Amino acid sequence: MDSIPWTTVSYLLVPELVKVLAILYSAYYVLSAVYIVTLSPLAGIPGPKRRKFSYLPCAFASLKGRESYAVRDLHDKYGPVVRVSPEMVSFIGPTAWKDIYGYPAVKKFKKSGYLQLRPGVPDVLTANGVDHARQRAALNRAFSEKALREQEHHLQGHIDLFMERMEQRCDQVEPINIVQWFEFLAFDIIGTLAFSSSFHCLENQRYHPWVTLLMNFFKSVHYFLTAKKFGILFPILIIFGPIRDLIKGREHFRRSFQKVQERLKMPDNDRRHDFWTYISRQNQEKQGSMSIREMEVNAAILIPAGSDTIATTLAGCCYLLLKNPNTLARLRIELTEKFTSESEITMVNLSGLPYIKAVVNEGLRMYPPLSGDLRREVPPEGATISGQFIPGGVIVSVYALAAYDSVSNFAQPYRFTPERWLTTDERPDWTKNDHLEVCQPFSVGPRNCIGMNLAYLETKLILARLFFRLNLELMDDAFEIGKQRVFIMREKPPLRVRLSHRM
Numbered sequence: 206m207d208s209i210p211w212t213t214v215s216y217l218l219v220p221e222l223v224k225v226l227a228i229l230y231s232a233y234y235v236l237s238a239v240y241i242v243t244l245s246p247l248a249g250i251p252g253p254k255r256r257k258f259s260y261l262p263c264a265f266a267s268l269k270g271r272e273s274y275a276v277r278d279l280h281d282k283y284g285p286v287v288r289v290s291p292e293m294v295s296f297i298g299p300t301a302w303k304d305i306y307g308y309p310a311v312k313k314f315k316k317s318g319y320l321q322l323r324p325g326v327p328d329v330l331t332a333n334g335v336d337h338a339r340q341r342a343a344l345n346r347a348f349s350e351k352a353l354r355e356q357e358h359h360l361q362g363h364i365d366l367f368m369e370r371m372e373q374r375c376d377q378v379e380p381i382n383i384v385q386w387f388e389f390l391a392f393d394i395i396g397t398l399a400f401s402s403s404f405h406c407l408e409n410q411r412y413h414p415w416v417t418l419l420m421n422f423f424k425s426v427h428y429f430l431t432a433k434k435f436g437i438l439f440p441i442l443i444i445f446g447p448i449r450d451l452i453k454g455r456e457h458f459r460r461s462f463q464k465v466q467e468r469l470k471m472p473d474n475d476r477r478h479d480f481w482t483y484i485s486r487q488n489q490e491k492q493g494s495m496s497i498r499e500m501e502v503n504a505a506i507l508i509p510a511g512s513d514t515i516a517t518t519l520a521g522c523c524y525l526l527l528k529n530p531n532t533l534a535r536l537r538i539e540l541t542e543k544f545t546s547e548s549e550i551t552m553v554n555l556s557g558l559p560y561i562k563a564v565v566n567e568g569l570r571m572y573p574p575l576s577g578d579l580r581r582e583v584p585p586e587g588a589t590i591s592g593q594f595i596p597g598g599v600i601v602s603v604y605a606l607a608a609y610d611s612v613s614n615f616a617q618p619y620r621f622t623p624e625r626w627l628t629t630d631e632r633p634d635w636t637k638n639d640h641l642e643v644c645q646p647f648s649v650g651p652r653n654c655i656g657m658n659l660a661y662l663e664t665k666l667i668l669a670r671l672f673f674r675l676n677l678e679l680m681d682d683a684f685e686i687g688k689q690r691v692f693i694m695r696e697k698p699p700l701r702v703r704l705s706h707r708m
């Protein structure tokens with residue numbers, strides 16, 4: 206009898222092998238699910254079972270841009286500590302920020318899931334330890350009070366043009382989408398501060414192609430990070446996803462690197478005062494503070510970090526003010542009591558005004574630009590967060606939106622009430638038990654937002670000048686904040702307003 210060739214044997218064995226592998230995989234999946242729900246050290250942490258043993262609910266909500274809202278709903282149901290996925294726990298209690306991101310935790314909790322922009326070149330967002338401290342010291346100089354004062358003329362110059370564009374649209378029947386104009390303004394400002402070279406969006410009255418590219422890139426990075434949660438399906442999802450935008454993102458890095466090179470070749474100028482003016486000084490005084498390659502990657506971070514966040518804050522504050530005419534009226538009283546003309550609205554003159562700062566704080570609470578997770582990995586020995594012991598290796602985070610929308614932290618969280626942020630005597634009684642320390646839109650500790658003071662200055666200047674000079678009428682509710690989607694940054698629908706002169 207002829208023997209059966211080996212190729213035929215192996216062909217016959219393939220289905221059997223697949224069956225065995227499928228059984229083994231299913232057994233592994235079921236056993237690990239039982240372990241995760243019953244015996245794992247995280248088993249006791251509340252949360253729905255489907256999230257405890259699968260990434261899929263989290264991944265699907267992320268793909269829809271609704272994960273921050275889903276986590277908020279979980280906290281509403283399960284309390285201040287919630288298991289949001291097999292490896293991750295979310296906290297919204299008053300001490301959570303300090304326990305995870307403050308001193309001394311920051312030395313032990315490493316960032317998790319962040320991508321280094323250029324392998325082998327530390328950048329401020331992902332570097333750890335000494336590299337981060339060194340780069341942060343150099344950058345701090347560019348964001349100091351002194352630097353801000355010296356940079357104010359750049360901001361005011363761009364706001365002048367923004368106001369001119371708004372003037373040109375006064376009394377026209379067709380409403381404008383002011384979100385777009387806030388984006389033009391924020392990008393032009395950061396272009397000037399980061400490269401001494403504006404994007405000229407306000408001048409040309411349209412998005413610079415780089416800005417469009419960057420906005421699509423955010424979305425594709427969000428998709429990439431979400432697709433990773435689908436495990437073996439990752440390559441397929443990436444191929445059929447917005448791969449082109451992801452690849453095009455390289456153009457952002459190429460352009461940023463080139464702009465830094467161009468900027469460093471510019472001759473000295475007393476009025477320039479962009480970020481590199483200060484970083485170069487730091488380099489002269491303390492050699493090796495930031496190498497040119499590090500400058501390049503940090504420039505690629507500063508552009509998105511300092512633009513869309515600002516445009517989002519402006520859009521949120523503007524929408525909330527227009528929805529709450531009494532609050533807007535109180536803001537106008539503060540402005541008109543202090544200023545007789547718009548030219549008096551400066552950084553120094555705004556610094557003593559409590560209400561506009563309270564408006565921005567409340568806008569950031571109800572509409573945080575970064576509303577999702579800031580992931581950190583618990584050190585191997587474990588750590589106590591909000592009174593709860595969490596074993597090493599677990600990923601933890603405060604979800605900003607969930608924390609700020611929670612009735613356990615803020616009375617009537619969906620009511621826009623800047624008065625919460627005033628001194629104790631001026632706060633309404635019903636807000637006096639609010640945990641204001643929970644609202645940390647810029648994060649806390651040594652890895653908090655380096656641009657925080659710039660962000661306050663910029664948003665206050667723009668809002669003050671806009672509402673001092675013009676009337677804005679909200680034309681529809683397309684901007685409704687609760688319905689928006691988040692793909693790292695918020696996807697902002699049109700905020701349609703009609704403009705008219707106040708005086």
Ligand code: HEM
Pocket residue numbers: 329330331341395506507510511512514515518573574575579646647648651652653654655656657659660
């Ligand atoms: C309203 C506006 C802004 C908000 C809400 C905001 C929020 C944040 C948050 C939450 C972080 C921590 C990120 C993390 O831990 O992964 C951060 C970091 C950072 N932000 Fe901002 N940001 C804003 C504006 C700006 C501006 C204007 C700049 C600069 C031009 C900037 C530059 C940075 C940088 C460089 C970091 C990394 C800091 C480090 O790791 O040491 N941000 N920001």
